[in-house]
Amino acid sequence: MTRIMDYQVVAGEQLIEEIYELARRLAGCRVQHINSTLTGGGVAEILKRLVPMMQEAGLEVRWDVIKGDEDFFRVTKTFHNAFHGVPVDVTPPMLDVYRRISRENYDLVDPRADFIILHDQQPLGLAEIRPGHPGRWLWYCHIDPVDVSREVWDFLSPWARLCDASIYHIPAYARNLGHRQYIMPPAIDPLAEKNREVTPSEIAAVIERLNIPLDLPLVVQISRFDRLKDPLGVVQTFRLIRQEVPCRLVLAGGGATDDPEGIQVLQELREEAAHDPDIIILELPPTSDLEINVLQRVAAVVVQKSVREGFGLTVTEAMWKSRPVVASPVGGITVQIINGLTGLAAASTEEMARAVVRILRDPSLAEKLGQNAREHVKKNFILPIYFKRWLEILVTEKG
Ligand code: UDP
Numbered sequence: 001m002t003r004i005m006d007y008q009v010v011a012g013e014q015l016i017e018e019i020y021e022l023a024r025r026l027a028g029c030r031v032q033h034i035n036s037t038l039t040g041g042g043v044a045e046i047l048k049r050l051v052p053m054m055q056e057a058g059l060e061v062r063w064d065v066i067k068g069d070e071d072f073f074r075v076t077k078t079f080h081n082a083f084h085g086v087p088v089d090v091t092p093p094m095l096d097v098y099r100r101i102s103r104e105n106y107d108l109v110d111p112r113a114d115f116i117i118l119h120d121q122q123p124l125g126l127a128e129i130r131p132g133h134p135g136r137w138l139w140y141c142h143i144d145p146v147d148v149s150r151e152v153w154d155f156l157s158p159w160a161r162l163c164d165a166s167i168y169h170i171p172a173y174a175r176n177l178g179h180r181q182y183i184m185p186p187a188i189d190p191l192a193e194k195n196r197e198v199t200p201s202e203i204a205a206v207i208e209r210l211n212i213p214l215d216l217p218l219v220v221q222i223s224r225f226d227r228l229k230d231p232l233g234v235v236q237t238f239r240l241i242r243q244e245v246p247c248r249l250v251l252a253g254g255g256a257t258d259d260p261e262g263i264q265v266l267q268e269l270r271e272e273a274a275h276d277p278d279i280i281i282l283e284l285p286p287t288s289d290l291e292i293n294v295l296q297r298v299a300a301v302v303v304q305k306s307v308r309e310g311f312g313l314t315v316t317e318a319m320w321k322s323r324p325v326v327a328s329p330v331g332g333i334t335v336q337i338i339n340g341l342t343g344l345a346a347a348s349t350e351e352m353a354r355a356v357v358r359i360l361r362d363p364s365l366a367e368k369l370g371q372n373a374r375e376h377v378k379k380n381f382i383l384p385i386y387f388k389r390w391l392e393i394l395v396t397e398k399g
Contacts, residue, residue, distance in 0.1 A: 029060065030115070042310065075098050084307070118137065120143060127160070138166065139160045145173055169310060188320055194292055217246075221234050223253045231251055241357055248279070302314075325342075325343035341372050
């Protein structure tokens with residue numbers, strides 16, 4: 001298990017000292033994180049490392065997952081889409097399902113916690129019991145709420161207002177909820193299996209196991225199979241790229257227990273790919289950190305064609321590995337990809353294809369973008385920086 005001290009090699013001595021200093025002021029505080037899935041997606045990815053780190057720093061930390069049924073996760077996925085501006089139908093029975101499951105989970109809340117952190121909208125209904133609880137409640141909105149439908153916002157925001165503060169990845173996401181707001185972009189763990197350095201023999205073993213030919217450059221997108229990640233658009237982009245430069249496409253991803261649409265999207269993707277031997281679709285189990293690490297490293301170009309993106313940790317992960325990334329300039333990607341410097345931004349299928357072709361034809365551009373990308377992540381989006389920000393927020397809230 002990685003220790004806080006181990007991050008000195010990437011973060012420097014001073015940051016680690018600051019972390020210990022802040023942690024001393026929070027020693028013994030009870031923190032409860034509540035979200036909607038243990039695996040799959042960015043929130044679980046963050047909590048997997050944040051929770052042990054907080055524990056090591058001397059806080060008493062629990063991570064609980066709201067218990068819902070299929071109906072509930074269908075409703076919350078609809079809300080998720082509505083946050084991202086997708087037109088959805090919200091019916092009174094759906095709202096009833098949300099209220100019922102929220103009520104059934106009230107017992108999940110630690111009555112003695114000093115801090116309750118509700119991640120995203122799925123557990124937000126628990127804030128109903130905030131008025132009788134002694135702790136500070138924080139709503140951590142990991143997704144882009146800018147175009148949320150009025151109907152869904154009017155339903156959910158009263159619970160967000162009951163919280164004591166809210167946290168957003170980028171300033172543009174902040175909502176006026178009549179309480180304190182914090183900006184805290186997430187981060188990747190540079191020492192975790194998914195991001196650590198790997199040896200050539202590890203790479204070779206994974207590539208052999210996944211059966212990926214390396215005779216042509218690989219264009220790679222790693223993502224849950226979600227329409228908002230536009231996997232079909234990636235296939236169309238790839239077809240344009242291939243007219244210019246021979247290459248292969250790898251689309252790799254898995255599901256998340258709180259995302260019931262994944263199977264359907266995967267099926268649509270397979271139809272779109274139509275058994276093209278140069279399109280490799282990989283369904284990854286949740287234990288695929290090394291595989292993702294290797295796929296990102298062997299990519300000639302990593303793409304992220306998201307329609308919306310709360311932050312886009314897959315972008316951060318590829319940038320950390322000094323890969324040239326071409327991504328849609330949406331949501332949290334905009335603070336990661338500085339066009340022409342830390343990657344290339346591309347707003348359409350044609351633009352993305354052109355940008356990928358440019359990189360495939362220009363190794364020195366690929367090299368420069370990759371190096372800048374790694375520096376940008378190192379300065380802004382690595383776990384110790386994120387952890388320090390967390391501690392600052394908790395110290396402020398503690399008062
Ligand atoms: N991820 C994974 N397996 C998959 C697909 C994604 O472990 O099959 C990880 C990915 O490496 C990243 C996170 O899940 O760490 C996805 O976070 P991101 O912010 O990119 O998107 P989200 O899924 O939260 O919308």
